[in-house]
Amino acid sequence: MRIDERWAFFIDLDGTLVELVGHPEHAELTAAGRRALTALEAGADSAVAVISGRSIASVDRLLEPLQLPVAGLHGTERRGADGQVHRAPPAAEELIARARLELGQLAAAHRGILLEDKGSALAVHYRGAQEMEPEIRALTERLAAESAGALEVQPGKRVYELRPAGFDKGRAVAAFLEEAPFAGRRPVCLGDDLTDEDAFRAVLERGGHAIKVGAGLTTAQWRLPDPAAVIAWLAGERVAYPADKEET
Numbered sequence: 001m002r003i004d005e006r007w008a009f010f011i012d013l014d015g016t017l018v019e020l021v022g023h024p025e026h027a028e029l030t031a032a033g034r035r036a037l038t039a040l041e042a043g044a045d046s047a048v049a050v051i052s053g054r055s056i057a058s059v060d061r062l063l064e065p066l067q068l069p070v071a072g073l074h075g076t077e078r079r080g081a082d083g084q085v086h087r088a089p090p091a092a093e094e095l096i097a098r099a100r101l102e103l104g105q106l107a108a109a110h111r112g113i114l115l116e117d118k119g120s121a122l123a124v125h126y127r128g129a130q131e132m133e134p135e136i137r138a139l140t141e142r143l144a145a146e147s148a149g150a151l152e153v154q155p156g157k158r159v160y161e162l163r164p165a166g167f168d169k170g171r172a173v174a175a176f177l178e179e180a181p182f183a184g185r186r187p188v189c190l191g192d193d194l195t196d197e198d199a200f201r202a203v204l205e206r207g208g209h210a211i212k213v214g215a216g217l218t219t220a221q222w223r224l225p226d227p228a229a230v231i232a233w234l235a236g237e238r239v240a241y242p243a244d245k246e247e248t
């Protein structure tokens with residue numbers, strides 16, 4: 001499938017635009033990635049948004065000096081093309097504070113576990129301690145259950161997150177598509193992880209294209225192998241998907 005600049009683009013960040021690495025702060029957008037996004041934004045009349053589990057501030061830091069419309073924290077916060085920021089009402093501070101304390105104690109007790117504090121959302125990374133996956137899943141599920149519906153667990157690649165309930169990337173895509181310059185364009189979404197499946201469904205329901213990056217079950221009808229291929233495709237190159245790609 002060749003890129004069409006009349007589309008509206010919704011692009012995930014980690015694992016899609018940038019390679020996955022051991023620590024969230026070590027992720028980097030390549031120079032080719034910055035050039036491709038800059039050209040796409042100009043060619044597509046600014047209908048290019050990033051949809052990420054990171055905060056808007058963290059996305060801005062990674063893309064600097066580019067500043068695009070962003071859905072951050074899996075859709076919990078959203079900055080439209082007009083610069084206006086919409087935020088979900090934060091879950092009760094005492095719930096987040098308790099979760100922060102318990103997850104922080106777990107991270108302090110085990111090498112290889114990292115607690116990423118995103119304010120109204122918390123991510124527990126276990127890329128460096130994969131044997132801890134069942135314990136982290138159980139703890140985040142218990143904390144979500146004890147929040148009486150205020151917090152939800154968002155699983156991802158070597159990470160479990162707690163975030164305010166009722167928001168996801170699909171709803172963020174739907175909200176962007178109500179606004180200029182996205183409204184009226186065919187939506188296209190690229191993503192690599194479970195959180196991107198909500199966005200895939202949103203674009204497919206609207207006659208758009210969903211592109212899964214890498215291996216794994218998906219509702220997307222297209223695939224690209226990795227961030228380098230995503231960037232080449234966004235830059236207008238033809239890219240093939242090799243059959244032997246493994247899950248990261």
Ligand SMILES: O=P(O)(O)OC[C@H]1O[C@H](O[C@H]2O[C@H](CO)[C@@H](O)[C@H](O)[C@H]2O)[C@H](O)[C@@H](O)[C@@H]1O
Pocket residue numbers: 012013014015016019020021022023024025027051052053054116123125127156157158159161193195
């Ligand atoms: O929706 P995304 O933009 O893909 O964000 C999802 C999460 O990405 C980050 O974690 C992932 O990338 C890290 C850096 O490569 C990696 O170490 C980790 O294992 C991955 O899960 C980010 O740190 C999270 O806050 C995002 O929610």
